Amino acid sequence: MDVPPAPDAEQLRGILSGDARDLAPQLLGAVLRHESRDGAVAVRLTEVEAYMGPEDSLHPDPGSHTYRGPTARNAPMFGPPGHLYVYFTYGMHHCTNIVCGPAGAASALLLRAGEVVEGVELARLRRPTSKHRSDLASGPARLAKALGLTTADSGRDALAPPFALVLPPGPAGDVSSGPRVGVSGAGGSEEYAWRFWLTGDPTVSRYKPAVQRPRKHRPAPAPGTARFHQR
DNA sequence: CACCAGATGTGCT
DNA sequence: GCACATCTGGTGT
Numbered sequence: 001m002d003v004p005p006a007p008d009a010e011q012l013r014g015i016l017s018g019d020a021r022d023l024a025p026q027l028l029g030a031v032l033r034h035e036s037r038d039g040a041v042a043v044r045l046t047e048v049e050a051y052m053g054p055e056d057s058l059h060p061d062p063g064s065h066t067y068r069g070p071t072a073r074n075a076p077m078f079g080p081p082g083h084l085y086v087y088f089t090y091g092m093h094h095c096t097n098i099v100c101g102p103a104g105a106a107s108a109l110l111l112r113a114g115e116v117v118e119g120v121e122l123a124r125l126r127r128p129t130s131k132h133r134s135d136l137a138s139g140p141a142r143l144a145k146a147l148g149l150t151t152a153d154s155g156r157d158a159l160a161p162p163f164a165l166v167l168p169p170g171p172a173g174d175v176s177s178g179p180r181v182g183v184s185g186a187g188g189s190e191e192y193a194w195r196f197w198l199t200g201d202p203t204v205s206r207y208k209p210a211v212q213r214p215r216k217h218r219p220a221p222a223p224g225t226a227r228f229h230q231r
Numbered sequence: 232c233a234c235c236a237g238a239t240g241t242g243c244t
Numbered sequence: 245g246c247a248c249a250t251c252t253g254g255t256g257t
Contacts, residue, residue, distance in 0.1 A: 091240075
């Protein structure tokens with residue numbers, strides 16, 4: 001029985017140059033591996049979310065970090081596919097995306113959850129608070145922590161050492177979809193149901209709707225007052 | 232299950 | 245300057 005050869009890194013990059021929303025189901029079941037000085041950890045992805053860029057005029061994505069254009073932080077999202085976009089949030093967490101789409105088009109898949117399939121001991125050391133093996137990478141910041149990723153890894157190529165990405169040979173299982181987690185405003189609505197997960201997988205993070213923030217009151221400048229910059 | 236403190240980079244004003 | 249954040253873990257009901 002001939003098995004089609006696994007795509008090499010550049011073929012994989014070609015695949016990843018597609019639309020993140022179409023790629024999401026293919027990435028479910030894929031394995032991302034990171035080898036560090038401390039050892040290797042690999043995660044089989046079970047939950048991802050697509051984020052698009054401002055250039056998608058049909059469906060500009062108000063939930064995306066790129067909605068208001070390029071900045072120093074989101075620059076990797078505008079770069080070539082197959083690279084990592086890692087950002088820091090809530091004062092103590094990192095989240096990891098794999099960049100999709102051709103260079104110049106900002107889109108990515110946020111890695112929300114997975115199953116640690118290699119380096120469970122190291123992942124446990126990195127995540128001492130996890131009580132069960134299924135908790136090790138069950139959430140975007142948990143997944144980044146288990147893989148040992150920080151903003152220092154943002155922009156690095158996920159398809160070259162010390163990283164590796166392997167797609168599943170075929171569909172990994174039934175895929176469900178729904179609104180994205182933690183995205184406030186319209187970007188978190190059913191209209192942007194760009195969260196995808198393997199139906200019934202125990203490592204998928206528990207759904208939590210975005211916290212509804214009462215629009216913070218921004219005092220209007222009193223009439224007659226002017227603002228000017230220090231210099 | 233609900234609620235909430237934590238702690239700081241980032242981008243808008 | 246300051247509000248917000250693609251979240252997590254702990255506590256209490």
